[in-house]
Amino acid sequence: xENLSWLFWGYAAGWLLIFGYLFWISAKERTxxxxxxxxxxxxxxxxxxxxx
Amino acid sequence: MDGMLSEFDDKPAVPPWLIAAAALAMMVHLYxxxxxxxxxxxxxxxxxxxxxxxxxxxxxxxACFVGGIAAILYLVKRDNRYDDLxxxxxxxxxxxxxVNIGMGMLWAKPxxxxxxxxxxxxxxxxxxxxxxxxxxxxxxxxPVEHRGxxxxxxxxxxxxxxxxxxxxxxxFRTQHPSPVLGGGKDxxxxxxxxxxxxxGMFTMMLLWWCVVSVRRRVARLERASADLTRRAHxxxxxRRY
Numbered sequence: 610x611e612n613l614s615w616l617f618w619g620y621a622a623g624w625l626l627i628f629g630y631l632f633w634i635s636a637k638e639r640t641x642x643x644x645x646x647x648x649x650x651x652x653x654x655x656x657x658x659x660x661x
Numbered sequence: 662m663d664g665m666l667s668e669f670d671d672k673p674a675v676p677p678w679l680i681a682a683a684a685l686a687m688m689v690h691l692y693x694x695x696x697x698x699x700x701x702x703x704x705x706x707x708x709x710x711x712x713x714x715x716x717x718x719x720x721x722x723x724a725c726f727v728g729g730i731a732a733i734l735y736l737v738k739r740d741n742r743y744d745d746l747x748x749x750x751x752x753x754x755x756x757x758x759x760v761n762i763g764m765g766m767l768w769a770k771p772x773x774x775x776x777x778x779x780x781x782x783x784x785x786x787x788x789x790x791x792x793x794x795x796x797x798x799x800x801x802x803x804p805v806e807h808r809g810x811x812x813x814x815x816x817x818x819x820x821x822x823x824x825x826x827x828x829x830x831x832x833f834r835t836q837h838p839s840p841v842l843g844g845g846k847d848x849x850x851x852x853x854x855x856x857x858x859x860x861g862m863f864t865m866m867l868l869w870w871c872v873v874s875v876r877r878r879v880a881r882l883e884r885a886s887a888d889l890t891r892r893a894h895x896x897x898x899x900r901r902y
Contacts, residue, residue, distance in 0.1 A: 612705055612707040613706060615707045615710070615767050615768070615770065615771050616709055616710060619710040619713070619763075619764045619767040620710070620713060622764065622767065623764055626759055626760050626763065627756065627868065627872070630753075630756045634879050638879045638882060641882045644886055645882065648886065648889045648890060648893060649889065651893060652896065655893075655896050655897075656896075
C-alpha cells in the first residue's frame with residue numbers, strides 16, 4: 610500500500626475540480642435566472658408606464 | 662416578453678437518464694479501478710491514477726475538437742448556438758486539462774521524484790492549457806460584436822495544437838512514458854487494464870457531455886440576459902428623449 614496517499618490526493622483533486630466546476634456553473638445559472646426574472650419584471654413595469 | 666425565461670424551463674439541460682447513466686458508470690469505474698484491476702508490478706498502487714489521468718486527457722482533446730468545429734461552424738453560419746457550444750467545450754478543456762496535468766504531477770512525484778519536467782509532452786500539454794486559459798481571458802475582454810469571431814480564431818488555433826500534444830511522445834524522446842496504445846511492439850496493456858481504461862474513457866465522456874450541456878444552457882442564459890439588459894437601457898433612452 611505504498612504511495613496510497615498520492616492515489617488518494619490524485620483522485621480527490623480530480624473529482625474536486627470536476628464537481629467544483631459543476632457547482633460553479635450551477636451557482637452561475639441560479640444568479641443569471643434571478644437577474645433575468647428581475648429584468649423581465651422591470652421591463653414589463655416600464656412598458657406599462659409607457660402605455661399609460 | 663411573457664415566458665422568455667420559460668424557454669429555459671421547458672426541459673432539463675441534461676436528460677435524467679443521462680445523469681443516471683453517468684452516475685452509474687462512475688460507480689462501476691471506481692469499482693474497476695480500486696477492486697477489479699490488478700496492481701501494476703513496477704509502479705504499484707499509484708499507477709491506478711492512470712485510469713483517470715488518461716480519460717481526462719482524451720476528454721480534453723475531444724473538447725478541443727468539439728469547440729474548434731463549433732467555432733468553424735459559427736464562422737460559417739454566424740449562429741450563436743455554435744458559439745455557445747464552443748464556449749462550453751473550451752471551458753471544459755481547461756477543467757479536464759487541469760485534472761489531467763494535476764493527476765500527472767501527483768503520479769510523477771512518487772515515480773520520478775519530481776513534480777514537473779519540461780519535456781515535449783508536458784510542455785506541449787502546458788501550452789495547450791495556457792492557450793485555452795488565454796481564450797477564457799480574451800472572451801470577456803473582446804468587444805461584444807466581435808467576440809464570437811475573435812474567440813473562434815483562438816480556439817481553432819488550440820484545436821490545431823492537439824495533434825502536436827498527441828504526437829509529442831512519439832516524435833521526441835520524453836521523460837513521459839511512451840504510448841501504451843498503438844506505441845509499437847513493446848507497448849500494450851493487460852486485458853483488465855485495457856477494459857478499465859476504455860470504461861474510464863466512456864465514463865468521462867458521459868460526465869463531460871453532462872457538464873457541457875449544463876454550461877451551454879448557462880451560455881444561452883448569459884446571452885439572453887445581456888440582450889434583455891441592452892433592451893432595458895434602450896427603453897430608458899427612449900423615455901429620456
